[in-house]
Amino acid sequence: MNRCITVRIESWDSIIPFRISNHVFDDFPCIVCEIKQDGIVGRGEALGVYFNDETPESMQQQIKSIEPALSVGASRKELLSLLPPGGARLAVDSALWDLEAQTGGKSAWQLAGVKPNAVETVFTIGLEDTPEQMAAKAVAADQLSLFKIKLNNDRPVERIAAIRTARPDARLVVDANQGWSFAELQEFGPALHALGVVMIEQPLPRGADRELEGYESPAPLCADESCLHLGELDAAATRYQMINIKLDKCGGLTHGLQIAATAREKNLGLMVGCMGGTSLSMAPSHVIAQLCDLVDIDGPLLIKNDRKGGLIYERGMVTVPEAHFWG
Secondary structure, X not given: OOOEEEEEEXXXXXXXXXXXXXXXXXXXXXXXXXXXXXXXXXXXXXXXXXXXXOOHHHHHHHHHHOHHHHHOOOOHHHHHHHOOOOHHHHHHHXXXXXXXXXXXXXXXXXXXXXXXXXXXOOEEEOOOOOHHHHHHHHHHOOOOOEEEEEOOOOOHHHHHHHHHHHOOOOEEEEEOOOOOOHHHHHHHHHHHHHOOEEEXXXXXXXXXXXXXXXXXXXXOEEEOOOOOOHHHHHHHHOOXXXXXXXXXXXXXXXXXXXXXXXXXXXXXXXXXXXXXXXXXXXXHHHHHHOOOOEEOOOHHHHEOOOOOOOOEEEOOEEEOOOOOOOO
8 A cells, every 4th residue: 555645834814803812813723634545535624733833843853753654454443542632633534535535436424324404503602802892792693592602700791691681592502721720610510500601611720620519500510621531431431521622632433432432321412513613623523522412623613714615604503515625
């Protein structure tokens, strides 16, 4: 077997600066890995994990370091030991899924044992200076009814109350991105639950959430930064009721499916999330979305332009195009 591997760096401009509790995104830089075999090209995109200091350049170098193994046919299973969890492994894993689907005549969804059903994604409302500005964003998204609200410890209850008043019909989840203390969670949680918030994502910092053990939250808590891969699932299961599987964190769909199966064995709820990006990032996540209770693959809605022929976003529903795009 003789494969040709290429990795390039791209950047996709956000519509407006996208702000969370500890970061502002003016654009979404990524890498694209392409693996060519017998005239067929498999593609994969990854943004990496910014809070682990991954950059497009560092991911590109990681992939270059394993080019000899990839060029002679390393499989997705072998990839799990060639690279650690993270964006570089995701880009390669996604390219291998795409290549396998095209050469084998089965879609990635079929290979994973799921159907490519339409899924409803949250629409993310980033942090703004005032509650009123965030409520205005919810009003502007009048064709959507499932929102994930980014919060920090500045007036979180007031922000959700403003959105609830403006959109009494909406279903709301919130994401603090490690921005609260345990005392703040105890203070904010009941009020947010009373406003109809159905899930609170990553309230406490990674590595500083032991106090959640034994805590009965009014709304289910979901681990994001606190569960990067399967090796961290056991600890997370003692502190959270849901797991947010992000393929950039765990290093690809292959490992993500393992997390999903193990999490279900532990009676945990499942969410699939993203670090942003184009439809090329979202497509593998659409596969695992078929197994999840909540879906957050709205990356293309946050950038000025998506890749041509990508996933179809309509009134919050995400479907796979008829023509081949990925997988």
